[in-house]
Amino acid sequence: MTFAHAIGSTRYTFADLRDLLAKATPLRSGDVLAGVAAESAEQRVAAQYALADLPLEHLLSEQVVPYEADEVTRLIVDTHDAEAFAPIRSFTVGELRNWLLSGQATAERIAALAPGITPEMAAAVSKLMRVQDLIIAARKIRVVTRFRTTVGLPGRLSARLQPNHPTDDPAGIAAAILDGLLLGSGDAVIGINPAGDNASVTARLLRMIDGLRQRFQIPVQSCVLAHITTQIDALKAGAPVDLLFQSIAGTEAANRGFGVSLALLEEAHQAGRELHRGAVCADGQIGDNIMYFETGQGSALSANAHHNVDQQTLEARAYAVARHFRPMLVNTVVGFIGPEYLYDGKQIARAGLEDHFCGKLLGLPMGCDVCYTNHAEADQDDMDSLLTLLGVAGVNYIMGVPGADDVMLNYQSTSFHDALYLRRVLGLKAAPEFEAWLAGESFRQLAADADHPERLLSA
Amino acid sequence: MSGGAQRDPARALAARLRALTPARVGLARTGASLETRDLLDFQRCHAQARDAVHSRLEAASLARTLTEITSAEVLRLHSAAPDRATYLQRPDLGRGLDEASRKLLTARANSQVPGSPSNAEATLSLIVADGLSALAVERHAAPLIEELLPQLDGWRLAPLCVVEQGRVAIGDEIGLALTAQISVVLIGERPGLSSPDSLGAYITWAPRPGRTDAERNCISNIRAEGLSYTQAAGQLVYYLTEARGRQLTGVALKQESPRLKEG
Numbered sequence: 001m002t003f004a005h006a007i008g009s010t011r012y013t014f015a016d017l018r019d020l021l022a023k024a025t026p027l028r029s030g031d032v033l034a035g036v037a038a039e040s041a042e043q044r045v046a047a048q049y050a051l052a053d054l055p056l057e058h059l060l061s062e063q064v065v066p067y068e069a070d071e072v073t074r075l076i077v078d079t080h081d082a083e084a085f086a087p088i089r090s091f092t093v094g095e096l097r098n099w100l101l102s103g104q105a106t107a108e109r110i111a112a113l114a115p116g117i118t119p120e121m122a123a124a125v126s127k128l129m130r131v132q133d134l135i136i137a138a139r140k141i142r143v144v145t146r147f148r149t150t151v152g153l154p155g156r157l158s159a160r161l162q163p164n165h166p167t168d169d170p171a172g173i174a175a176a177i178l179d180g181l182l183l184g185s186g187d188a189v190i191g192i193n194p195a196g197d198n199a200s201v202t203a204r205l206l207r208m209i210d211g212l213r214q215r216f217q218i219p220v221q222s223c224v225l226a227h228i229t230t231q232i233d234a235l236k237a238g239a240p241v242d243l244l245f246q247s248i249a250g251t252e253a254a255n256r257g258f259g260v261s262l263a264l265l266e267e268a269h270q271a272g273r274e275l276h277r278g279a280v281c282a283d284g285q286i287g288d289n290i291m292y293f294e295t296g297q298g299s300a301l302s303a304n305a306h307h308n309v310d311q312q313t314l315e316a317r318a319y320a321v322a323r324h325f326r327p328m329l330v331n332t333v334v335g336f337i338g339p340e341y342l343y344d345g346k347q348i349a350r351a352g353l354e355d356h357f358c359g360k361l362l363g364l365p366m367g368c369d370v371c372y373t374n375h376a377e378a379d380q381d382d383m384d385s386l387l388t389l390l391g392v393a394g395v396n397y398i399m400g401v402p403g404a405d406d407v408m409l410n411y412q413s414t415s416f417h418d419a420l421y422l423r424r425v426l427g428l429k430a431a432p433e434f435e436a437w438l439a440g441e442s443f444r445q446l447a448a449d450a451d452h453p454e455r456l457l458s459a
Numbered sequence: 460m461s462g463g464a465q466r467d468p469a470r471a472l473a474a475r476l477r478a479l480t481p482a483r484v485g486l487a488r489t490g491a492s493l494e495t496r497d498l499l500d501f502q503r504c505h506a507q508a509r510d511a512v513h514s515r516l517e518a519a520s521l522a523r524t525l526t527e528i529t530s531a532e533v534l535r536l537h538s539a540a541p542d543r544a545t546y547l548q549r550p551d552l553g554r555g556l557d558e559a560s561r562k563l564l565t566a567r568a569n570s571q572v573p574g575s576p577s578n579a580e581a582t583l584s585l586i587v588a589d590g591l592s593a594l595a596v597e598r599h600a601a602p603l604i605e606e607l608l609p610q611l612d613g614w615r616l617a618p619l620c621v622v623e624q625g626r627v628a629i630g631d632e633i634g635l636a637l638t639a640q641i642s643v644v645l646i647g648e649r650p651g652l653s654s655p656d657s658l659g660a661y662i663t664w665a666p667r668p669g670r671t672d673a674e675r676n677c678i679s680n681i682r683a684e685g686l687s688y689t690q691a692a693g694q695l696v697y698y699l700t701e702a703r704g705r706q707l708t709g710v711a712l713k714q715e716s717p718r719l720k721e722g
Binding site: 163164175179340373374411412415417420423424 | 649653
């Protein structure tokens with residue numbers, strides 16, 4: 001189906017839904033690289049007018065990636081909840097924006113809507129939203145998950161402690177974990193990106209963290225972000241696996257590039273659930289969210305698996321994959337992929353807020369790796385701005401990297417200090433279980449024993 | 460935490476943590492924030508990395524140096540990305556040559572002495588490209604090549620190429636044009652905050668456009684604080700020998716690579 005909108009004497013037409021969504025997307029380098037971006041600013045806003053008038057129901061009948069060719073499309077279509085969708089069935093995309101920003105859209109109503117919203121609906125409405133819209137709408141939505149800590153509660157901000165080391169040296173990793181814990185990070189997860197993808201190294205690191213956790217009674221969960229098959233191997237060999245991680249994307253072909261399928265993710269999810277390693281959390285519920293996913297705009301294009309769909313719509317489709325597995329944590333790694341996808345601080349900031357909003361609208365516990373590489377047009381000021389905006393938007397968690405400098409992955413993320421800043425400036429607290437631990441005897445013991453960091457390894 | 464009484468023990472702990480990792484652990488705080496010195500140290504490193512990304516390769520000077528080292532012709536080429544801003548946003552343009560370079564290369568290939576190399580000799584195309592750090596190339600390319608050359612027994616060297624605004628895959632077009640059995644691209648890696656001058660080497664058997672990253676082997680982190688020239692040259696010779704024996708590069712070779720193991 002073609003779409004059209006006239007501005008003055010110019011009539012702009014759009015070949016199909018895919019073209020309309022791409023042309024309506026605020027400018028970013030990845031869509032230009034893919035050849036799908038609007039060719040002028042006026043064409044972009046014409047597409048936005050046309051998109052605003054599009055009935056939401058149309059987004060159920062026309063697919064951007066064919067149903068027959070893609071298991072992510074099949075997942076989206078086959079799991080759509082018509083009953084949850086009913087309250088907004090008669091809306092256009094523009095009316096959905098109006099409703100989300102209105103007093104009608106309470107936290108409960110938006111949450112009930114989630115199974116009826118498709119990624120394409122979330123992406124479409126976000127393309128009509130300004131930064132303040134993305135913030136005020138996302139802020140209404142709380143998605144709370146539990147393992148040993150409770151993440152996503154109102155008034156809380158958690159941090160993933162990311163203690164990476166260039167050669168996976170356990171002592172070096174332990175030093176960074178200690179540094180982070182002493183500065184109040186780690187309540188989302190202690191998550192290590194390993195330099196090598198190897199089951200025995202994965203198991204060794206998991207055992208080290210588990211020893212530290214038990215010795216000092218720390219309410220945290222751990223994760224080694226190797227390939228999911230490597231984590232399953234470690235799990236089968238008896239390693240103490242808390243959360244299972246995988247990078248995912250919004251098309252079947254892009255996921256194949258990551259070496260995963262929905263079936264493989266399901267297998268991992270089942271294997272992890274059988275371990276029952278979650279604890280009783282602050283509200284008395286047993287933590288049973290065990291998956292951790294990372295995503296990022298541009299990943300499908302970089303795998304040449306984008307089907308000429310714009311990168312932001314594809315990113316939202318990755319969230320359909322994520323929500324199928326009731327994850328503990330999901331975050332976009334927003335500035336990691338490089339300037340050919342998000343060129344500068346402005347593009348990175350908008351993308352981070354879009355991803356956070358779309359994820360929350362789809363019912364995901366969204367965090368964000370606020371980050372950049374040295375070849376992007378961005379710096380610490382840009383990161384401070386996005387960090388603060390996401391805090392206001394109610395982001396579940398951010399990253400905590402020593403000094404914001406990841407010496408293994410060679411990019412700049414946020415630091416333990418940044419998490420402290422955000423909590424302080426917005427009056428936010430750590431996860432309740434972790435907050436209690438920080439005030440208790442075990443934390444004092446850890447701080448005392450920290451004088452000899454090498455001894456912590458022999459736990 | 461920045462109070463006077465706690466300062467000395469905190470500093471002692473910071474020193475012990477720093478002895479265990481190159482990460483920026485043990486940073487003091489004033490309130491929630493970084494102290495001035497640590498803030499400026501970070502900004503200095505970022506400034507150096509940014510300068511490395513945006514500085515222009517002194518291609519003429521590098522070509523002269525390489526001519527002296529190799530006593531042979533060095534070709535100066537340019538990718539289809541005319542400038543850095545385009546290069547950063549259009550990786551596809553950095554993977555192919557511009558028209559003038561393509562003509563130069565074709566002319567050079569046509570003037571090659573006819574006849575295939577003897578069985579004992581295969582042709583190696585050595586390519587130096589600025590990539591994301593001209594600084595890395597200016598510091599490390601010539602010394603590494605000097606270390607490597609005496610170890611290239613049984614290889615015939617195609618004319619060495621220096622490429623501006625080039626990405627790894629540009630070696631595929633060049634290697635094919637020079638009818639090389641294998642290409643080695645020495646290229647500036649994306650600068651990390653503490654490593655603005657890291658050089659990478661990518662080895663590709665039977666180079667031709669369309670090769671994927673899975674079909675290459677890579678030696679990374681060649682710099683003063685990383686892999687030495689001797690180590691890097693040793694690994695390169697290993698890959699070249701293995702590639703020639705098995706007529707391939709990439710994932711299949713990776714398993715047996717001499718890369719340092721973790722831990």
